[in-house]
Amino acid sequence: MKKEKLLAILRLQATKNIGDVIAKKLISACGSPEQVFNESISTLLKIPGVGSHALQHIFDEQILKRAEEELLFLEQSNYTYHYFLDNDYPHYLKQCIDAPILIFMDGNIELKTDRIISIVGTRTITNYGRGFCNQLIKDLSPYHPIIVSGFAYGVDISAHKAAIDNNLQTIAVLAHGLDEVYPKAHKRYIRDINTNGGFISDFWHNEPPIRENFLKRNRIVAGISKATIVIESAEKGGSLVTADIANSYHRDVFALSGRVSDEYSKGCNNLIKQNSAHILTSAEDIVNMLNWDVSxxxxxxxxxxxxxxxxxxxxxxxxxxxxxxxxxxxxxxxxxxxxxxxxxxxxxxxxxxxxxxxxxxxxx
Missing domain, CATH: 1.10.10.10 (Winged helix-like DNA-binding domain superfamily/Winged helix DNA-binding domain)
Known part of the structure; x- marks a missing residue:
């Protein structure tokens, strides 16, 4: 990718009030990321769906300076990056209207398969949830799926570890830059995940793990995969947000049912009761629903x-x-x-x- 194009993409990504949806409108209307910054405000205001609020900071010199610094970092790093119109941008994620215009990757990620599933759930995983997660991934391993999760405590790291134990590719979607590690306790898993898959983020390399970033990254977890699986969840939680996003993308959602009295089964039971998720009892449910058994x-x-x-x-x-x-x-x-x-x-x-x-x- 040309330096000028990457710089323009980074500027759009960093500009306050311009999210991925509006950025795509600007790029589409102007013909390229670079051309966006060659147009006048009055011309940009004529683009449907782009108002003055979104354009308040588009020519901010401080944003340009930050983008130049990030560009210099990318040129010197081993990280790869993918623009949403590139052929090597994740296929399923590309179909999502609010997918990031630019994502960053580290490791040995290979996404040329449609057998990609996201596994999410509570950070306070129970023995029941951990045992089911381990067995599920073991039973799915003959189909060689890619296991996606969020590198958090509980269900996330259990899914990553089970994938590694079964020689499956696993991808951790981060709520911060690739140079950051959160939680710190999971630093010991970085090498194994990079060897068996890798890390994805739409945040710049030194972006810290602030609260709002975790909800924002959930759209990548839901969008990059064919289906989202919720192992355990309380009545409220980030994994339920991910399930809701997956449903909005018309992706399959599965939930592990549990006893009605169990705190970390209530969220999953509600998803099933509200017809927002298929009930999950074994790997066979996923294989049949996603047609993996058709040779x-x-x-x-x-x-x-x-x-x-x-x-x-x-x-x-x-x-x-x-x-x-x-x-x-x-x-x-x-x-x-x-x-x-x-x-x-x-x-x-x-x-x-x-x-x-x-x-x-x-x-x-």
Whole structure:
């Protein structure tokens, strides 16, 4: 990436009142991050959804200076970074409207798989929760999923450790910069996680772990994966926020049920009761719901024995790779108008190629 482009992205990322959604609007309207800073305020104000409040600090010299310092650090560090329009930006995260315009990575992260799951929960994990988490990841290991969590006490670090024990890639999403360590007690896990995956953050390298950052990073935990699993949670907690975000992204959410009298099962039980999560009893629930038990051989044989036209084959290949998906998302990703897609899906359903699911979902 050119130096000028990266500097412009960093300036947008650091400007107060400009979040990721507005930053993307500015970039889209102007054509590039660099061009945003070549336009006048009056021109930028004409962009739909961008008001004067958002542009108050856009040409602030102090922000420019900070961005130049961060740029210099990145040029001298071993960290990698990914712009939201780049091909190597995480696939599922890219689909989220509020995904970071720039993320930073450290370690040996390889995201070329759709078997990515996030595991979250209470920091006060019980023996029941820890035992289930360990067994769940062990039972899922033959499918080689990537395990994502937040590097916190309790469920998070249990998930990371279980992934490492089963030779699975694990990714820790941080609520601070990559040069910071929080909690300090988890410093001893950094090498193993970097070897078996790595760390992701959208905060600059020396950003401290302040309270609001933890809620902000939850959108990455929910957005980067195919499904979010809540192991244990009290009636209120950050993991429930992550589950809510995952639902807003139309991702699957699973929750481990527990006794109604158990404090750290109440949040999970409520998710299930409110139909905000599938009940989780074993690894088989995830394998079946996410279609991990469908082999590539089966997919290829189905394609061979059915005569599909170009659009049907496009939809079939898409759903074979993605698993179940919403009507609107299929239309967008396959570039087929919804009105036209509906009739194609009906024809494919009648031919036994796909099946509809509740909530305007379809799967092969």
């Amino acid at each position: 590539q051989k089966q997919v290829k044989q189905t394609a061979l024995f059915i005569n599909l036209n170009e659009q049907e084959q496009k939809i079939f290949d898409y759903l074979s790779k993605q698993g179940k998906q919403l009507l609107d998302i299929i239309a967008r990703d396959c570039d087929i108008p919804v009105y036209q897609l509906s009739s194609i899906l009906l024809e494919m359903e009648l031919n036994g190629i796909i099946k509809p699911l509740p909530g305007k979902l379809f799967e092969v």
